[in-house]
Amino acid sequence: MSAGKVHAGRRLSGWVAAVLMLVALYAIFFYAPLEQTMREVQKIFYIHVGTAWNAFLAFFIVFLASLLYLRKREERWDDLAAVSAEIGVLFTTMVLLTGPIWAKSAWNTWWTWEPRLTTTLVLWFIYLAYLLVRAGVVEETRRATIAAAFGIIGFADVPVVYLSVRWWRLSHPIIFGGGGGGLHPAMLVALIISVFAFTALYLYLLQMGLTVRQLERRVRHLKEGWRERYE
Amino acid sequence: MRQAWEQLRALIWKDLALELRTKDMLSAMLIFSFLVMVVFAFALRPEAATTRAVFPGILWVDFSFAGLLGLNRAFAHERANDCLTGLLLAPLDPVLIYAAKVISNFLFLALVEAISLPLFFAFFNYPWSGAAAALLAILFLGTLGFAAVGTFLAALAANTRTGEVLLPLILFPVLVPVLLAAVQGTALALAGQTGPALAAWLRLLAVYDIIFCVLAALLFPYLLEP
Numbered sequence: 001m002s003a004g005k006v007h008a009g010r011r012l013s014g015w016v017a018a019v020l021m022l023v024a025l026y027a028i029f030f031y032a033p034l035e036q037t038m039r040e041v042q043k044i045f046y047i048h049v050g051t052a053w054n055a056f057l058a059f060f061i062v063f064l065a066s067l068l069y070l071r072k073r074e075e076r077w078d079d080l081a082a083v084s085a086e087i088g089v090l091f092t093t094m095v096l097l098t099g100p101i102w103a104k105s106a107w108n109t110w111w112t113w114e115p116r117l118t119t120t121l122v123l124w125f126i127y128l129a130y131l132l133v134r135a136g137v138v139e140e141t142r143r144a145t146i147a148a149a150f151g152i153i154g155f156a157d158v159p160v161v162y163l164s165v166r167w168w169r170l171s172h173p174i175i176f177g178g179g180g181g182g183l184h185p186a187m188l189v190a191l192i193i194s195v196f197a198f199t200a201l202y203l204y205l206l207q208m209g210l211t212v213r214q215l216e217r218r219v220r221h222l223k224e225g226w227r228e229r230y231e
Numbered sequence: 232m233r234q235a236w237e238q239l240r241a242l243i244w245k246d247l248a249l250e251l252r253t254k255d256m257l258s259a260m261l262i263f264s265f266l267v268m269v270v271f272a273f274a275l276r277p278e279a280a281t282t283r284a285v286f287p288g289i290l291w292v293d294f295s296f297a298g299l300l301g302l303n304r305a306f307a308h309e310r311a312n313d314c315l316t317g318l319l320l321a322p323l324d325p326v327l328i329y330a331a332k333v334i335s336n337f338l339f340l341a342l343v344e345a346i347s348l349p350l351f352f353a354f355f356n357y358p359w360s361g362a363a364a365a366l367l368a369i370l371f372l373g374t375l376g377f378a379a380v381g382t383f384l385a386a387l388a389a390n391t392r393t394g395e396v397l398l399p400l401i402l403f404p405v406l407v408p409v410l411l412a413a414v415q416g417t418a419l420a421l422a423g424q425t426g427p428a429l430a431a432w433l434r435l436l437a438v439y440d441i442i443f444c445v446l447a448a449l450l451f452p453y454l455l456e457p
Contacts (some may be wrong), residue, residue, distance in 0.1 A: 023346065070453060123402035132400055136391030142456070146390050149450040153383070156446055157405050160439055164408035167431060168415060 010207045017200035024050070024190070024197035032190035041105040046191055048098040050118070050198035058088030058202060059127060059155060066151030069144055075217075078144035081151055083209030085130050086201055092124045103171040115166040122161045126154040238323055242331030243338075249308060250339065255399055256304045257339055264297035264347045268354060277355045286357055287417035292409055293347065295377065298340045302381045305336055306389040319455055329382065329451040333444070337378040344370060358420075365420035365429055372436035373413035379440060380405055383447035386454045412436045 035042035048187045065081035068074075099117065100110040111117070133150050137143035183191070250257055271289050275282045309315040318328055352359060381402060384451075388398040403410075416432035419425070 017263055070450075122404055122407050129401040132393070132397055133387065133391060136388075136393040136397055138392065142390060145453050145456060146387055149453050150384075152450060153380075153405060153443070153446060156442060157408070160408045160435075160442065164411045164435055167435065168411050193304060 002166065008209075008225075010122065010204070010211060013200065013204045013207055016194040017197070017204040020193070021201045024194040027190035027193045032187045033184055035187075038105055039230070041102065044098050044102050046194040048095060048102060049191055050194040051098070053096040053195050054198045054202045055088050055091035055095055055123075057199065058084045058091060059123065059158075062088065062127070062130070062151050062153035066148035066155075069148045070152075073116055075140070075144065078147070079210055080206075080215045082134060083206055083213065085127055085151070086209060087136075087205045088207075089124065089131060091128045091202070092127065093121060095120055098123060111168060113165075115162060116197075118165045118169075119158065119162045123158060126157060130154055235324065239327050239331055242318075242323075242327060243334050244337035246331065247338070250335075256283060256301055257325060257342065260297045260301045260339065260343045261346060262420070263300050264293055264343050265350065267293045267296050268347065268351060272354055282355065283357065286351075286355060287414050288350070289355075290351060290417060291373070291414050293351075294340065294344055294374070295403075295406070295410065297343050297347070298336075298374075298377050298381060299402065301336060301339050301343075302385040302402070303395045303398055305332060305382060305385050310389065312348075322374075325452040325455050326448050328455070329386075329448055332382045332386075333375075333378050336382050337374055340374050340378060342372075344374065355455060359425055361421040362423050363427045365425050365433075366417065368433055369416040369420055369429075369436070372433060372440055373416070376409040376413075376436060376440045376443065377406065378414055379444045379447055380409070383443075383451060383454075386451065390454060408435065408439050412439070 024046070028043055032043075032046070034040070061084040062081045065077045065084065069081065086134035099120075103112065104110050130147065130150055134143055134147050137146055268289075271293070275285070275289070306315070309318070319325070351357065384402050384405065385398060386396045388401065391397055412432045412435045416429055416436065419429040419432070
């Protein structure tokens, strides 16, 4: 794809994300009804679920890109995995920050070792580890291969973590219910718009990240070329 | 098949012989395991009922710290004098190198556990009323899972600049299911409760071991690429 086309695509996805985000904000604050007991605090739920859903999407993309890299050995798959992991960690951090704000007013506690919460926390640690692995290797091909291997192992771990945490909590009393359940139809609409808005944001950030990596690579090649020419 | 078996035996023997002659890794693991036990005893009042309740957790924290110490050294000898290159030049399936390392790491950790466990019972004055076979099964599967994932991630960390600092950070998140299952299973086994709950934890450990042995064996050759 030509640089101009990529640039246009990135601009378009930026606009889509911005407009969708505004629509989502409108839906969250004006369209969706106020929750009876938690009132305004409940609004954070839309942001929370929107980022959570897309964090999982981002990590799934890391897994797919890692598999594809090991099969095809093309650096674009490594770029995709790297950028997607960064956004995934960012979104998971947002999930872990918005969650306690909700939990404090809904359950009167900042944190509970509920299976989904615990799995999200472990997920966050796994992909922080993934970023640390990437930061620890200088040589590009080696970094890509090592990171891909970890990306696959880490993703395979997630369902087992969920299962083990669920059984662990079953041996203790479950104090807090899962919540959710009966969602007002307008709330559901706001939620779906919010999820799509964050997916658009994910796609936009993904394209930005990929462009940055491509530019970095071009600068490096240019530097190397000039060094050879003038040395 | 027969040849692969011979090769595997030779590779394991190489690790064991090296360790038996230098004893640097095993002695460090044993002393560290003992030391962590003493630290816990100071931190938690050994005879208190609350300490009894968390005894299985203390055991596995101790084993994983000692195991981590061993894993950090597992690929250290292979780097000196380009031993790993030598191994790679040998007409071997790289999966065998992984399998041999898993088995030797498993044996080292099992030895440390075998020595530490009686000491734990003695120093914490913990009364034995458990199911021995169940405890052995949990220890076996838990240690195997630790060795399988630990060996793979130790090889992975050996490829990075930050190696030994990185290993615990990448190892413990992936090990969460093993730690949970091993601690819960050990608690049940020590209480002599060999019911369906214990079977469930054993099954989880077995599934984890199978998934990660296979996955790590498949991915290990990529870590050895020059």
